[in-house]
Amino acid sequence: MLQRPKQLAAFTLVLLAILAPLATTGVAKSVATIYRTIAQTQPKMVKIYGAGGFRGMEAYQSGMLISPDGHILTVWSHVLDTDYITATLNDGRNFDAKLVGADPYLDVALLKIDAENLPCFDIKMTVDAEIGERIITFSNLFGVATGNEPLSVQHGIVSVKTTLDARRGKFKTPYCGPIYVLDTVTNNPGAPGGALTNRSGQLIGMLGKELRNSQNHTWLNYAMPIADIRKSVEKICSGQLLTEHDKTLIKSKGQNLTMSDLGITMVPDVLQRTPPYVDHVQSSSAAEKLDIRPDDLIVMIDDQLIPSCKSLNTRIGSIDREETVRITILRDGKLLDFNLRTPSEADR
Amino acid sequence: MKTAPLIAITMLLTGTPLIASDSEVTSSVNQAVLDAEAKRIEVIKGAKEAVVAIFGSDGEGGGSGVVISSDGYALTNFHVVAPCGYAMKCGMADGNLYNAVIVGADPTGDVALIKLFGRENFPHAQIGDSDTLQVGDWTFAMGNPFLLATDFQPTATYGIISGVHRYQYPAGTILEYTDCIQTDASINPGNSGGPLFNEAGELIAINGRCSFEKRGRVSVGVGYAISINQVINFLGHLRSGRIVDHATLGANVSSDEEGRVVVSSILENSDAYRRGLRYDDEIIRFGGRLIQTPNALKNVLGIYPKGWRVPLSFIQSGRRHDVLVRLEALHGQNQLTNQLAKRAKILPIPKPSKDKTPPGQTKLIKKETLKAPAAVVRSHYQPKYGYANYYFNKLNLDRVYNRWKSSCVLASLSGSWQISGSLKGGGDFRLTLTSDTCELELPDRTYDWQLPPELGYSLSPPGSGGLLLTLHLWRQLAALGINDFGDVKYLGTAPLYSHDLLADVLIGYRDGIKCHFYFDPEDSDLLAIEMFPEENCDPCEILFFDYSGEANKNFPRRIEVRYGDVSYATFMPNSFKFENESNETLDDNKRSF
Numbered sequence: 038m039l040q041r042p043k044q045l046a047a048f049t050l051v052l053l054a055i056l057a058p059l060a061t062t063g064v065a066k067s068v069a070t071i072y073r074t075i076a077q078t079q080p081k082m083v084k085i086y087g088a089g090g091f092r093g094m095e096a097y098q099s100g101m102l103i104s105p106d107g108h109i110l111t112v113w114s115h116v117l118d119t120d121y122i123t124a125t126l127n128d129g130r131n132f133d134a135k136l137v138g139a140d141p142y143l144d145v146a147l148l149k150i151d152a153e154n155l156p157c158f159d160i161k162m163t164v165d166a167e168i169g170e171r172i173i174t175f176s177n178l179f180g181v182a183t184g185n186e187p188l189s190v191q192h193g194i195v196s197v198k199t200t201l202d203a204r205r206g207k208f209k210t211p212y213c214g215p216i217y218v219l220d221t222v223t224n225n226p227g228a229p230g231g232a233l234t235n236r237s238g239q240l241i242g243m244l245g246k247e248l249r250n251s252q253n254h255t256w257l258n259y260a261m262p263i264a265d266i267r268k269s270v271e272k273i274c275s276g277q278l279l280t281e282h283d284k285t286l287i288k289s290k291g292q293n294l295t296m297s298d299l300g301i302t303m304v305p306d307v308l309q310r311t312p313p314y315v316d317h318v319q320s321s322s323a324a325e326k327l328d329i330r331p332d333d334l335i336v337m338i339d340d341q342l343i344p345s346c347k348s349l350n351t352r353i354g355s356i357d358r359e360e361t362v363r364i365t366i367l368r369d370g371k372l373l374d375f376n377l378r379t380p381s382e383a384d385r
Numbered sequence: 386m387k388t389a390p391l392i393a394i395t396m397l398l399t400g401t402p403l404i405a406s407d408s409e410v411t412s413s414v415n416q417a418v419l420d421a422e423a424k425r426i427e428v429i430k431g432a433k434e435a436v437v438a439i440f441g442s443d444g445e446g447g448g449s450g451v452v453i454s455s456d457g458y459a460l461t462n463f464h465v466v467a468p469c470g471y472a473m474k475c476g477m478a479d480g481n482l483y484n485a486v487i488v489g490a491d492p493t494g495d496v497a498l499i500k501l502f503g504r505e506n507f508p509h510a511q512i513g514d515s516d517t518l519q520v521g522d523w524t525f526a527m528g529n530p531f532l533l534a535t536d537f538q539p540t541a542t543y544g545i546i547s548g549v550h551r552y553q554y555p556a557g558t559i560l561e562y563t564d565c566i567q568t569d570a571s572i573n574p575g576n577s578g579g580p581l582f583n584e585a586g587e588l589i590a591i592n593g594r595c596s597f598e599k600r601g602r603v604s605v606g607v608g609y610a611i612s613i614n615q616v617i618n619f620l621g622h623l624r625s626g627r628i629v630d631h632a633t634l635g636a637n638v639s640s641d642e643e644g645r646v647v648v649s650s651i652l653e654n655s656d657a658y659r660r661g662l663r664y665d666d667e668i669i670r671f672g673g674r675l676i677q678t679p680n681a682l683k684n685v686l687g688i689y690p691k692g693w694r695v696p697l698s699f700i701q702s703g704r705r706h707d708v709l710v711r712l713e714a715l716h717g718q719n720q721l722t723n724q725l726a727k728r729a730k731i732l733p734i735p736k737p738s739k740d741k742t743p744p745g746q747t748k749l750i751k752k753e754t755l756k757a758p759a760a761v762v763r764s765h766y767q768p769k770y771g772y773a774n775y776y777f778n779k780l781n782l783d784r785v786y787n788r789w790k791s792s793c794v795l796a797s798l799s800g801s802w803q804i805s806g807s808l809k810g811g812g813d814f815r816l817t818l819t820s821d822t823c824e825l826e827l828p829d830r831t832y833d834w835q836l837p838p839e840l841g842y843s844l845s846p847p848g849s850g851g852l853l854l855t856l857h858l859w860r861q862l863a864a865l866g867i868n869d870f871g872d873v874k875y876l877g878t879a880p881l882y883s884h885d886l887l888a889d890v891l892i893g894y895r896d897g898i899k900c901h902f903y904f905d906p907e908d909s910d911l912l913a914i915e916m917f918p919e920e921n922c923d924p925c926e927i928l929f930f931d932y933s934g935e936a937n938k939n940f941p942r943r944i945e946v947r948y949g950d951v952s953y954a955t956f957m958p959n960s961f962k963f964e965n966e967s968n969e970t971l972d973d974n975k976r977s978f
Contacts, residue, residue, distance in 0.1 A: 071521040129644065129677065178607060179596045181551055181567065184640075184678040189547045190520050191569040191606055221569065222606030225596070 074173060074238035079187045080127045080156040082232060083109050084177045085134070085148070088119035099176045099188065099231040099244070100124065100148065102157035103270070107132070107150035110160070110270065111230035112246050113139040117146055118310065118344070124150050129185030136344070138278040140269035141336050141365070142372060143261065144212050144246060147273045158232070160270060163263035164239045166195045166217060174223055174260075176231025176244055188231070193221030201248075201259070216259040217242055224248065224256045233260040242266075277340040294356050296349070299377055300324040303335075306346040313349045315366075327375045329366065336372065337365035428586040429525065429541050434508035436539040436580060437461070437501070438476040438529040439485070441469035442758055449528030449539070449579025450475065450499065451588060452509040457483075457501035458624075460616060461578030462593055463490050464560070466497045471766050471774060472758035475501055476537030477508075484759045486766050489623030490773040492721055493631040494687070495560045495593050496616055497578075497773075498623035502761045510580060513587030515612035518566065522546045526570045526592055526608070528579025539579070544570025552680045552687075553594065553609055561631075563687020565609040566590045572608030581610045589613050615688035621878025621889070622690045626777035628721045629877075632691040632712035638668060638679050646676050648699075654921040656711035660950070662699055669705070670698035691715060693879050708950070709882065722771055782875040785889045786867050788909035793932075793939050795911070799864035803962040809955035816956075818860040823853040844918060850925030850948030855916040858900055859927070862893065871895035879903070883928045883945070884912050910939065923949045 081102045089096035100111035109124055111117075117136050124134040132150035139146040166172060174191045182188050197218045217233065224247045231244040242260035249256050272278050296303055300322020304314045313335040318325045335343055339362065343349045356362055362377045437450035437459050448465030452458070459475070466473060466487055473485045481503070488498040501507060524546055527539040534540060548567035568581065572595050581590040590610035595602075622629040635655025641647050646668045651658055668676050672685040672695050689695055691714040698707045757763075769775035790796040805815040812828030821836035825846070832846045834853040844851040867873040876890040881903050888903040901924075903913040910932050915924035925948050929941035944956040 072519060075519075075521045181548060181553075181596075181607070183680060186550070186678075186680070187520065187548065189567060189607070190545065191547055192545045222604075225605055225607065 070238075071173070071236055074234065074236060075190055077156075077238050078173075078175055078232065078234060081158055082127055082175050082177075082188045083111075084125040084180075084182060084188070085109070085111055085116060085230065086123045086125070087116040087121065089116055095180065095226040097177060097180045097227050098229045099227060101175075101230070101232045101240075101243070102126075102155050103160050105153060105155050105157055107152040107155055108137070108157075109134065109148040109150065110158075110243065110266065111146050111148060112243070113141060113144045113146035114229060114246055117148075118312075120310065122148060124148060125184065126152075126155070127185065127187060138273035139342055140272065140278050141342070141367065142212070143214060143266060143269045145243075145261075145266050145269040147270060158240045160240065160263055160267050162239075163267070164235065164241060165262065165264070166198075166233075166235060166241045168195055168197060170195050171236050172217075172219065172221075172241065173234050173236060174219070174221060174228075174231055174244060175234070176223065176225075176228035178223075178225040178228040178231075180227045191221045191223070193219050196220045201257075212245070212261070214265055215262055216245065217262065219258045219260060221258060223258045223260070278337075278342055294353050294379055296353055299353075299362075299379070301329065303346050303349065310345040311347075313343055313346045323377055327377065329364070329375060330368070332368075334367040335364060336367050337363075339363050425543075425584075428582075428584070429527075432510065432525075432580070432582050432586045433478045433527055433539050433541070435510040436478060436527045438534050438537050438539065439465055439469075439499075439578060440474045440476070442472045442474060444474075447529060447532045447575055448577045449575065449592070451527075451580035451591070452477075452501065452507045453512065453588070454509050455506050457485075457504065457507045458488065459485070459499050459501055460580075460591055461497050461499060462591065463492050463495045463497045465578040466490070466499060467492075470758075471768075472762045473499060475499075476534070478538055480537055482537075484762050486758075486762045486776075487773050488777045489626050489629060491619050491623060491629040491631075493561055493715060494611060494615065494619065494629075495562070496591060496611060496619060496623070498620070500765070500777075502759075502765070510582075510588040511586065512613060512617070513583050513585070513589040515566065515589045515614045518546055518549055518583070518589060520546050520548060523584045524568050524570055524581055524589070526568070526572055526576055526579060526581050526610075528576040528592065530571070530573035530575040532575050542571040542576075544568050547607070550681075550684050551609060552684050560594070561687060562594055562609050562611065564612055564615060564684040565593070566612055568608050568610065569606045570608065571604040571606075572610075573604045574602050576608075591616060612688070618688055618693075619690050619877075621887070622876070624777060624781055625875045625877045626772050626774045626781075627877070628771060628773050630691045630721055631715040632686055632689050632693065633715045634682075634686060634697075634710065635713045636662060638682055640679055644677075646679055646682060652713075655713055656923075657697070659923055660697070660708040660710055661701070661706055662697070662708075662710075663701060667700040668697070669700060670696070672696065686712070690877065690879075692876075694882065778875050781889075782867065782873065782891065785875065785891060785904050785909055786873075789904060789911060790866075792908055793910060795940065796863050798860075798963045800964045802860055803960075803964075804956075804958045805960045806956060806958035809957065814956055816856065818856055820861075820864065823857045825853060825856070844925075848948065848951075849946060849953045850923060851916055851918050852925055852927075852946055852953065854898070854918070855900075855914055855925045855927055858893075858895060858898070858916060859911075859914055861895065862900075862902065867891070867893075876901065878906070881913055884930075888912055 083100040083102060085100045086097050094115055096116060098111060098114060098116050100109040103110045122134040124132045132152060134148040134150050137147045137149050171194050175188045177188050195217050199216060199218060201216045202213055223244045228244050229246045232240060233242040233244060234240055240263055242262045243266055244260050300319040301315055301324045302317040304311060304316045315329060315331050315333040317331055318329055335349060337343060338352045341352060343352060356379060360379055362379055364375045364377055366373045435452045437452060439448045439450050439461055448461060450459045450461035453460055471487045475483045475485045483501045483503045485499045485501045488500050490497045525541055525543045527541050530540055546566060547569050551565050551567045553562035553565060572592050576592045579592050580588050581592055583589045590612050592608060592610045594609045595604060596607040619629055635657045636651035637649045638646050639649040648662060648664050648666045651662060651664055668682060670676060671682055674685055676682050689712055691712050694709045694711050697710045698705060765776050766774055767776040772778060802818040807813050815826040817824045824833040832853060834843055834845055843854060845853050862870050871894045873891055873893040876892040878887045879890050881888040887906060889906050891902040893900045899917040901915040902911060905912055912929055914927045917924045928945040931942035932939040933942055934940050940961050946953040
């Protein structure tokens with residue numbers, strides 16, 4: 038130090054010049070940041086409209102753009118249970134949205150609209166949040182924003198990072214994974230699918246579906262970390278967890294397999310999109326031996342999402358007779374896997 | 386070169402905490418944070434002085450309010466005072482309970498004005514500008530949620546602005562929250578009517594309403610407040626003691642396939658139609674704001690009282706039109722009056738249940754103090770159909786008229802008036818007005834008019850919309866005064882674009898003909914007269930400019946006459962002769978008085 042006094046002095050002066058203003062304007066900088074964060078984030082947010090329309094099962098939720106071509110990340114919910122999903126962008130433009138795929142384990146869904154050059158989040162560039170960190174949420178709670186009106190912004194902190202186990206009750210979810218619990222009220226209708234960011238605008242998580250603790254009846258304000266959601270998105274983009282529209286179906290060589298071959302009778306297919314519930318299980322069938330029960334909801338066959346009875350029959354019909362079928366079932370908020378051997382010609 | 390001293394210097398400069406030793410854990414807080422906290426405490430301390438806890442005379446109900454002027458006028462929600470009748474009790478942070486009376490009410494916008502008594506100089510809020518609010522701004526609400534303020538110290542809740550220009554549909558009542566401010570500061574039952582402040586402690590909104598769903602009536606982080614700029618628009622009308630109505634354009638709009646906002650239906654007798662608006666025209670600007678959705682138009686409409694003129698821009702057959710539209714009434718008069726009388730319609734704030742009340746205290750106000758409304762309240766209340774409190778109408782009517790009378794000699798002149806001068810565009814004019822005649826000499830011809838048994842519909846000269854009639858009524862207001870002119874009331878305040886100000890307006894009926902008289906809010910000069918010979922037609926407008934002369938003898942040196950969208954004539958008087966009943970001549974030219 039004593040050897041280079043001039044360099045040291047110069048260095049210190051430069052340091053003073055840079056750092057001294059920072060000390061006093063830390064608050065001012067933080068204030069300017071929030072407006073920039075809001076301005077940069079709102080264009081990436083989406084209002085989603087679909088099925089529902091009853092109190093407790095609203096027909097709208099929130100979503101965020103994660104690709105410039107119009108991939109929208111949101112929660113997998115009853116709202117998406119229709120062929121007519123609409124996405125309204127921050128500038129008010131409406132698009133028909135298609136469900137590309139969904140991960141029922143994480144309640145994550147990916148939609149696609151036909152657009153280009155859209156502002157979006159880069160989900161590879163997300164950050165974690167610390168306990169006590171100040172956060173901002175963007176969501177269309179109560180559907181307040183319509184058309185080109187921006188989503189609602191709330192502020193708060195991360196109260197705790199913990200793991201959520203599968204819940205039962207009115208708002209079932211099989212979600213079993215890490216979450217951020219927040220001190221701001223996010224469990225409002227329309228908020229699921231909203232974005233959780235820090236004050237600098239970095240994406241931290243996605244607001245989850247409305248959940249209630251069945252023991253103390255409190256509603257949970259929470260978000261799912263993007264790092265975990267990213268894995269689901271990658272699965273969907275790589276061809277897994279898709280709906281049948283996007284998967285090329287292989288025609289079977291022999292006679293088509295049906296659900297009754299497996300010993301399962303489904304509910305009557307009377308709606309445009311009848312959810313694939315099991316109505317009856319034949320005694321002494323393979324399905325009964327595996328303890329598949331009435332009222333089970335078939336969610337996936339192998340890695341393919343099954344949103345309706347029609348698509349179930351199509352998928353089953355394309356299975357080779359000699360295969361083992363992995364059926365994923367939703368029962369009481371839990372996801373269960375069964376490996377069902379398809380009956381051979383001889384068995385029938 | 387040793388880096389340790391450098392690191393130490395850096396840390397000192399940035400104020401970061403030095404590393405503590407193992408034996409103690411200390412946290413030092415950034416000075417900027419401490420300063421921000423101290424500032425916040427100071428701002429809240431100042432703001433709380435103006436906050437009011439409002440109760441009905443019997444101690445029932447409860448809400449909040451905020452005092453806005455030192456003479457005790459305070460703002461609150463209509464639904465807070467509706468169940469109270471005309472008298473309330475108000476607790477303030479100084480620990481005292483004050484009597485208050487209703488002044489005016491706006492049921493649709495859910496705003497009410499009350500007046501407190503009992504103090505010379507009430508602490509009051511500074512009014513802010515809600516148009517400058519941004520999403521993300523800090524904001525705090527003060528009031529009496531859950532009726533917790535047993536010592537009248539208001540509760541403060543802090544949050545951010547979550548949204549601006551939000552529209553809330555009427556939810557079964559006539560309350561329509563347009564253009565409101567959305568906040569995540571906790572707003573709970575009892576906060577209604579109370580203030581929302583910005584970071585500097587300026588009043589930027591009145592808390593009104595929340596979204597409630599599965600948890601019952603407690604805050605879920607979504608509160609809506611009425612912007613203060615909207616309230617200020619209505620303030621003059623509220624001071625007039627009326628039950629104020631909101632506005633409609635006289636036309637409906639919808640979004641077409643290309644997302645343009647177009648007229649889907651229009652009333653032919655509306656002012657918008659007379660200004661040229663037609664079916665399928667595209668609306669682009671209204672009230673100075675860009676209109677891109679039907680909700681945006683509803684938002685702008687919601688902040689104006691009926692009768693105000695508001696700028697509108699629209700496109701018709703490829704051409705842009707910019708007009709001023711008079712807004713029509715949203716409701717029939719009976720609809721609104723019934724709202725005030727009906728207590729059941731608006732739910733009062735629920736009383737705290739016995740479990741939550743501290744032992745030994747069942748009510749916040751002891752029964753002994755609650756008898757009939759206090760004398761001061763009763764002496765400031767006058768019921769009248771269509772008014773929340775007619776007393777204040779009389780008060781403002783007298784204020785405006787008496788100041789006009791004392792500052793302008795025109796205001797008391799009876800006898801004959803003779804005004805002459807030149808016309809813009811060339812030539813001279815002479816106007817002679819008596820109690821039943823009006824004669825206007827123009828370069829090309831002379832128009833005259835005589836009072837028949839009734840005023841009738843003479844709209845002479847042609848194209849003026851009734852100039853002679855209007856001049857006659859001008860004279861009559863001056864000569865007869867407000868008591869004998871006919872039915873004269875204080876209307877409120879309204880923008881006068883020709884003079885670029887918000888004017889005090891009197892509304893007078895004489896023999897079935899309606900006139901608006903616009904007065905300067907500072908010195909009560911008469912600035913304009915609008916004469917409506919019948920409903921649903923354009924008025925004849927006379928605008929007075931350039932008052933000059935010796936004090937107490939002001940005369941307008943420029944008088945412009947407009948009808949429809951056209952200027953009919955501009956008069957530049959230079960001589961005023963008045964003969965009063967005792968045949969004294971008052972002649973401005975000769976300066977003999």
